[in-house]
Amino acid sequence: MKKRNCLLGQSGGPTAVINSSYRGILDQVKKSADLDRIYAMRFGLQGLLAGKYFDLTEKSEKELELLQNTPSTVIGTSRYKIDHYDENEEDYIKFFNFLEEHQIAYVFYVGGNDSMDTVAKLTSYAEEKGIDVRIMGIPKTIDNDIVITDHCPGFGSAAKYIATSVMEIARDSRVYDLKNVHIIETMGRSSGWLAAASILAANEKLYAPDFIYLPEAVFSIDKFFADVEKKMKEQKAITVVVSEGIKDKNGEYISAGKSTAHDQFGHKKLGGAAYTLKPIIKENLCNRVKAIKFDVMQRAAAHCASGRDIVEAYQVGAEAVKAALAGETGKMTAIKRISNDPYQVEIIKVEAEKVANQVKLVPDKWINEDHNGVTEGFKDYVLPLIQGDIDMETENSLPVFSELETGQ
Amino acid sequence: MKKRNCLLGQSGGPTAVINSSYRGILDQVKKSADLDRIYAMRFGLQGLLAGKYFDLTEKSEKELELLQNTPSTVIGTSRYKIDHYDENEEDYIKFFNFLEEHQIAYVFYVGGNDSMDTVAKLTSYAEEKGIDVRIMGIPKTIDNDIVITDHCPGFGSAAKYIATSVMEIARDSRVYDLKNVHIIETMGRSSGWLAAASILAANEKLYAPDFIYLPEAVFSIDKFFADVEKKMKEQKAITVVVSEGIKDKNGEYISAGKSTAHDQFGHKKLGGAAYTLKPIIKENLCNRVKAIKFDVMQRAAAHCASGRDIVEAYQVGAEAVKAALAGETGKMTAIKRISNDPYQVEIIKVEAEKVANQVKLVPDKWINEDHNGVTEGFKDYVLPLIQGDIDMETENSLPVFSELETGQ
Incomplete structure (x- = not known):
């Protein structure tokens, strides 16, 4: 039987819209006849390697809908960097054994610069060992410092x-x-x-x-x-x-x-x-x-989120699933800005190793001469990113959040 | 000619909904054929006594509408306590001279405990001197510590x-x-x-x-x-x-x-x-x-304001004008809770001197036995106060605030 299961994980700090990326991934997985169960690393790769994971497949539609406006990360995260497998193969063996045991052929890893290093290393190891798996990175960070992508969901x-x-x-x-x-x-x-x-x-x-x-x-x-x-x-x-x-x-x-x-x-x-x-x-x-x-x-602050950010976070998640199904691996979905007025973007795929461990700084052209402010050019860049209202479910005028696993 | 002008002032710290009280006052003043111009103390009583004030009468409807969702206080405030006139009459003379010069017969003073002391003192002085003026206090404070009123606009x-x-x-x-x-x-x-x-x-x-x-x-x-x-x-x-x-x-x-x-x-x-x-x-x-x-x-945080709070802030302002026109003076409008479910309140008037300089604490019955939490009773009290959505005008997904005088 062909392996049909998926694994979802996160690494690094939370944002207001990571959960929207999960929803994009989950929706897309459910749409595909080629995919079956979806597991989540509990508290990131570190958690998974310690045996912590859970099955998201049967979660109610209602809980998944709430992801759209829930801040933080309902599956948990860690800040764990794996060594190169030439130095230490243990994590790799454990990780790919887990995939094998759970018939997992698709891995979706949401994170920033460091996380894409993990995506690149895992992919490289799998290719070297001839393991049949597709590993996709999904960008997230409020810091907006991932290279190549025009901007990062969460920012x-x-x-x-x-x-x-x-x-x-x-x-x-x-x-x-x-x-x-x-x-x-x-x-x-x-x-x-x-x-x-x-x-x-x-x-x-x-x-x-x-x-x-x-x-x-x-x-x-x-x-x-x-x-x-x-x-x-x-x-x-x-x-x-x-x-x-x-x-x-x-x-x-x-x-x-x-x-x-x-x-x-x-x-x-x-x-x-x-x-x-x-x-x-x-x-x-x-x-x-x-x-x-x-x-x-x-x-x-999910209550003050950008509607566009929520949508784009969803898209980079969903597109990662499509890309994996189309055979891509070792890549990160990224946002390419086509035009500013009207604002148009395209979700592209970039090699995770080109993104890994890089930091995108605010370019000189957008910092004023006095080094105490930013330019109109920067304003034009950032303004479209905060647009759009949110449609948050409330109860007694307070947000209703998804509580998949946050209870601890 | 009978004096027909009004004076508006604020004292103490800002809230997200003080400007809504101003709007309530301004709307009510404009509705009354007996009232003409409305002046505002610039930076509270201290500002006025230093000659700072401006005329709100001709401000555009648009700017006044925006008050509803604008935080802070567009007319400015101060923390100035006047002495009793037996000790120092200077401020009183200056203040009532200003009223006389500007044909002002109605004063609306928005503030907390200390401010109601000012309302009481000014009223008492006016009565003693036979000055024809009506002075009304309007409650505001995020601290919610004004006595008699069920709760305070801003809280x-x-x-x-x-x-x-x-x-x-x-x-x-x-x-x-x-x-x-x-x-x-x-x-x-x-x-x-x-x-x-x-x-x-x-x-x-x-x-x-x-x-x-x-x-x-x-x-x-x-x-x-x-x-x-x-x-x-x-x-x-x-x-x-x-x-x-x-x-x-x-x-x-x-x-x-x-x-x-x-x-x-x-x-x-x-x-x-x-x-x-x-x-x-x-x-x-x-x-x-x-x-x-x-x-x-x-x-x-006006972007996260309570719709009910905005409405009630408006009401305590508008009702103060009505009360003054009906001949009341030296009083503060206050909120009396009639029932919790359905939530119903009534705007009442209380003697400013009964409120002056008092502090309402959270009662013992609402603090748990361990002194590390609050009771269900408190929750029942506070829950109705945060209800209601806001209808905030935005431009490019950011709030549009009234800017009457904030430019400095």
Whole structure:
């Protein structure tokens, strides 16, 4: 009998729309007469290798529908990197034994840069050993730092939450007739896509944030202070957005509090870049300073998700199944932007090994000359990604989420 | 000529629905043939006394419509307490001169406990001096701590944001197969209504938060640690919600980091109660601990407002105008709950001086015996307050806010 079962897994951090990718995969699997059962790794590859998995095949349509608007990941994840099989074959043997035992011929692995390394390695091993399996990667990350793909599912929703919240905070900051600075920190250790997306909050009625600092440009505390000081001569309320990963000229994270750019600016780490910068303004310029972190809300705020992001997350999942059925393996589905107006994309397939372990940074052309903001070109890039309303089921005005396995 | 003009002002912190109260006031003023112009204090009473005000009468219908879903306060606010006129009459003279100059006979003052003290004092002064003016207070505060009124406009929206976000965070916290604790801090210096509202996030599918600590009960770090430690024997992910104002048995704020309940638990203030508690868990129980603050988002998140809250905020504004026209003065509009199912309320008027400077705490009956959660009775109280969708105008999938004067 030909093997007809599938395995689904995730690796890396959650987003608001990963579950929508699962739904795309599950729907497509159910549509295919060539496919039968679908198993899920419980807590990623690490969980599977420890014997943790479950069967998604019989889950109710209702639960699967709810996936569309459920944040996080209902199957769980891990951050587990496998060695190359030349160094350590154990995981590979265990993994492919599991596939054999469960008659699995299709693997769908949702993740970011590191996860595509896993896809590439597993595929390469299977080919070398002549194992009949097709392994497809599906992109996800709020960080938006996967190469080749125009953007990553998860990013649009985080961008929408950030832009919406910055709009609200900027208005909140203007209620008193007092000078004040709000320093808002987004996620983004290596790349500044999320911080950059806050530019969408600025419009002609109220232009905020005033400054955006990305890890792609060297961050100078002196320059930051000068920027804010100068702006405060023009207006009372100043909104700054920083990426958690901003670094000084020595490559030290500002959040580490070691930057020696200015003697009086020596502060210990208090939980991030914004908290490190807060006392610098507070002690030297203006008493009212708030450090605000969007924390996990930015990746979990399904109630503020981008409708388009949900749809695209679904598509990269569904297309991965189609590609696998068509014989492709070792690839990742990716989004290619055909045009911006009207916004049109195409789902393409790229070699997982070309994506593996790369990081896509915000390009220079989209960072302004002063290194304290982004350009109109970036705005044109990001605006289409947050479009579209969501259709979230609610009960008593609160979201109804899928609870496949989250109860622990 | 009879004086026919009105003055609008605000005092204290913003909410997501104060602007809806303004709209209620403005609509009602425009409906009345007895009323003419409406002025607004720019940045509250303090601003007005410094000569800052503007005329709202000619603002476009469009801008006024947008008020309904605009957070913050478009006219600005201040935290200014006036002395009793026996001690210092200067502010009173200035204030009533302004009314006289602008032919103002009606004053509408939106605020909390302190603001109602101002309403009471101004009214008392006017009566003593025989000044023909009617002064009405309109309640607002996310803290929900105004006495007599069943609840306060602004609270329902903050409660909805908190419940929604805690649901999302709780799911995010369950993605890894690792023990972890999320300590989420809400606003609420004196009262725990906001922290308590997080109970709405808990349902039979996923019961989180696990613990809620309010300022109304003495907070013991040892007890807190024991609660979390015990729960961790049953499950991996633990969600805790604390009010920023939790205090130890000596009345010291936990956020001050001075609590000496346990020798090893001596930590400096790192920006709030959650940040103070984080290392206690991290160093003694479990390495993965997150301190999350909802910060100003909880009072500014208009995108997640309660439809009912918006309507009620409008009503307490509109009813204040009607009451003033009917001859009432020195009162605050308040909400009286007639029934819970179906939810029915009535807008009543209460003496401002009965409300002034009081603080309504979460009653004992709604705090559980262990002092680490709230009761079903509280849930019945708060659930109706978050109901109702909002109808927010958007452009490019982002909110369109009224920008009356926020540009500074």
